[in-house]
Amino acid sequence: MSRSTSSPSARGGPVTLAMVARRAGVSPQTVSNALNSPGRLRPETLERVRRAVDEMDYRPSRAAQALRTRSSRLIGYGVQPAPAATAAPVMDRFLHALSQAADEAGHRILLFAAPPGDPTLHGFEDLLGRHEVDGFVLSGTALHDPRQAWLAKRGVPFVGFGRMWSKRQIGDWVDVDGAFGTDAAVEHLVAAGHRRIGFLGWPRGSGVGDDRARGWQRAMRRHALPTRGRRVESVDDVEAASGAVKPLLDAGATAVVAASDMLALGCYQALRERDAAVGRDVAVIGFDDSPTASILSPGLASVAQPLEAVGRECVRLLLARMADADAPPERLLLEPSLVIRDSCPDTGPDPHGPPPPYGA
Amino acid sequence: MSRSTSSPSARGGPVTLAMVARRAGVSPQTVSNALNSPGRLRPETLERVRRAVDEMDYRPSRAAQALRTRSSRLIGYGVQPAPAATAAPVMDRFLHALSQAADEAGHRILLFAAPPGDPTLHGFEDLLGRHEVDGFVLSGTALHDPRQAWLAKRGVPFVGFGRMWSKRQIGDWVDVDGAFGTDAAVEHLVAAGHRRIGFLGWPRGSGVGDDRARGWQRAMRRHALPTRGRRVESVDDVEAASGAVKPLLDAGATAVVAASDMLALGCYQALRERDAAVGRDVAVIGFDDSPTASILSPGLASVAQPLEAVGRECVRLLLARMADADAPPERLLLEPSLVIRDSCPDTGPDPHGPPPPYGA
DNA sequence: TCTCAGCGTTAGATCGTTCCAAAAACAGTA
DNA sequence: TACTGTTTTTGGAACGATCTAACGCTGAGA
Structure with a gap:
């Protein structure tokens, strides 16, 4: 038949x-x-x-199974409007990876609109009260994020994309080792002959930003290169970044590592304003490998997050947590990879011409 | 208590x-x-x-309700990896709007991994067989998309983001009027004094691309401006677009309307190569208003899709269809809006200097 | 010979809600 | 008071699956 x-x-x-x-x-x-x-x-x-x-x-029938087993096989994911414009594609790729991994494990992703920074956590309460989901994937974890503690208190399985930046760690998470990424960026620049490598970061106090700054600093120290006065800060905006990076360029930096592609783009603009060529005169490396990075000209070298792996691991950790609520927490730091493009040629800084002043 | x-x-x-x-x-x-x-x-x-x-x-309990009422109050959305890099943020914003609108109507969005171009439609079959979803939102509708017919045959409610480009129309859809957008772009350029306005589009045969070309052509004709030889084609890639647009620039176009921001960026690159300034020498208008557009320098004027409205309307149409399967199909064409940035100044083309040759 | 554990299978109850039809309460009229 | 018709409320049966306890049967050990 x-x-x-x-x-x-x-x-x-x-x-x-x-x-x-x-x-x-x-x-x-x-x-x-x-x-x-x-x-x-x-x-x-x-x-x-x-x-x-x-x-x-x-x-x-899923409904009947859910009623009987008290498990919906659904994973909640709160969608927030992407804060930074360039972050959207990152979340897009992550969501796809997450959905794929969940499907393969017989689960699915349920979206719910999470008003950013809603302190009442009303969305979570509702989903749980109605037994709509078995667990949550959190992303965009902020410094004093109340969600982890709230979920942990009620024994709800969850996993965070992004570690907790406060001292007390709660629950499982998967994160990308930002310091590793900027460290690798510096390493690559040093190998190409750069010595005057500046860092264009976000204002101190953001966990992610400080982490990325740390990698730059670590690698610089390892190579006995000075870091004092070679780190500037800006919010994630092209104009602001363009202004902020000027002191670095004035001081003769031959390379700039930025905490985001948006900041790197500010660097592009600052260089264009002084008729310097990105790549030839000053190497630039961004972070996130956003779509913008690949379509710029010259292409922006950038640190790419392994989003597919993050999605897979998030699902794996979450399922493990659902299977055993008392297992010791698992925390995973994945390594990003450096994507080299024309903004960061292998040839290194221009050796001829008197080196401009650098440092105080 | x-x-x-x-x-x-x-x-x-x-x-x-x-x-x-x-x-x-x-x-x-x-x-x-x-x-x-x-x-x-x-x-x-x-x-x-x-x-x-x-x-x-x-x-x-949602499970018990679903079992009894045979309705899960879930809407399926197949996530595909964004084909064009710049399209990702568009889908991100759309997904957020969709989720928000669904939530407000007491429904939720269920993601499932849809392998792009899977002819078996296995994912749909599974979701339906298990009564996991009440209906679907389709996006990224291609020319000979089998999904609509398949769903319609089984009487499954669905709504497409994107009209059907084949002759036979099936089901409800919401779409953005691309022709209206490019028409408005031309209108704006003409008002600023431009006459030699080229179009940089995708290869013929894609419904979306041809629609956007049509708006340019319509507006040009309305102003009695010639279109012959002023339309070039390229795939959605910066390098390719940069090469493709050259004939237009050689012929003295003072403005270029592009079918996507990616193509517009190719235009940026071609202009930079011949030391012409975007905005001052040649005006450029893109399509989609991707995040890249706003962070470029000069900022890229672009046609922005009303994604929040599209999301809202998709949910509205879908719910209406679920309420009455026999209602006449509803099709909605929403108007995009022109976002003006520095790539398209109000001043128009440089009036001095001998006009370069244009046309055959 | 009797007991008992092991095996694959099954009857019956259960999850929490909504639908149907019938019962109860109520109001209005004769 | 009895009768009719209209709310308002309720018991019982699904919805489709899984869980528990027990079924009959076989073979090993006492």
Whole structure:
């Protein structure tokens, strides 16, 4: 019998467990066992049930399963409007990876509109109260984020994309090692012959930004290169960044590592204003590998986050947590990778011409 | 009694309809009526039930509701990795708007990984077979997209973001009037004094691209401006676009309307290569108002899609379709808006200097 | 011979809600 | 008072799956 002729939508309601059981000549529970713990059935019975399931194109009703098992197999993800414009594509790729990983594990991602910074956590409360989700994936974790503590207190499984920047760590998380990324950027620049490498970061106090600054500093120290006065700050805005980076350029930096592609773009603008060429005169490396980076000219070298891996790991940790609430927390730091483009050629700084003044 | 003390998670299982009924001194059915058809209750009874619901912080179980009503109140959305890099933020904003609108209507968005161009439509089949979703929102509709026909044949409610480009129209959709956008762009350029306005589009045959070309052509004709030889084509890639636009610039175009921000960026690059200034020498207008557009320098004027409105309307149409499967199809064309930035100054083309040759 | 554990299977209850039809309460008329 | 008709309320049966406890059967050990 072909699938199409016995298609559920063709006639009547959906195919139920009981219908399959009748056809296979067993009880409904046996069909359930065939699907959930096939080891309990005699091989020939199993085969008979399997055939019936297949012939009737039976699929268990999610609603009934959810009611009975008290588990919806749904994972909540609160969507916020992307704060920085360049961050949107990052979240887009992450969401896709997350959805794919969840699907493969028999779960799905449920979106809910999370008003940014809603202190009442009303959305979470609602989803939980109605048993709509089994757990949450958090992203865009801020410094004093109340969500982790709130969820942990109620014993709700969750995993964060982004570590906790406060001292007290709560729950599982997956994060990208920003320091590793900027460290690698410096390493690459040094290998290309750069010595005067500045850092264009966000204002201190943001966990992510400070982390990225740390990697630059660490690598500079390792190579015995000075860092004092070679770090400037700006909010994530092209104009502001363009202004902020000027002191670095004035002091003769041959390379700039930026905490975001947006900041790197400010660097582009500052260089253009003084008729310097990005890449040839000054190397620039950004962070996030946003779509903008690849379409700029010259292409912006950037530190790319392994978003597919982050999505996969988030799902893995969350499922592990749901399976065992008392397991010790797991925290994962993934390594980003440096994407080299024309803004950062291998040739290094222009060796001829008197080196301009640098430093105090 | 405060909410916190009677919180469901505090002790025992969840608060059920029966528990509320016992407290209010009515039957479970009456509580259900109080929530679903309050008009049937005597005002004082209603008030009593409402108070009990409130005091116990009761929320109906979605699983049980879904099982009984055969409706999950979930809307499926297949996430594909964004094809063009610059398109990602567009989908991000759309998804947020969609989620918000769905939430407000008491529904939620369920993501599922849709392998791009999967002809088996396996994901859809699975979601439907298990009654996981009540309907679908489609996006990224291609020319010979099989999804609409497939869904329509089975009577599944759906709405497309993007019209159908084939002759046969199926189902409801919401789309952005691309021709209106490029028409408005030309209109703006003409008002600023431009006459030699070229169009940098995608290769013919893509519905979206041809639509955007049509608006340019329409506006040019209206102003009795020639279009022959003033339209060039390129795939959505900066390098390719940069090469493709050269003939237009060689012929002395003072303005270029592009079918995407990516193409517009190719135009930026071509102009930079010949030391011409974007905005001053040649005006450029892109399409999509991607984040990249706003952070470029000079800022790229672009046609912005009303994504929030599209999301809202998608949900509205979908709910209407779910309420009445036989209603006549509704199709909505929303107007994009022109975002003016420095790439397109009001002053128009430089009047001095001999006009370079233009045309065959 | 009797007991008992192990095996694959099954009957019956259960999850929390809504639908249906019938019962109860109420109001208005004869 | 009895009768009719209209609210308002309620018991019982689904919805479709899974869980628990127990079924009959076989074979090993006492």
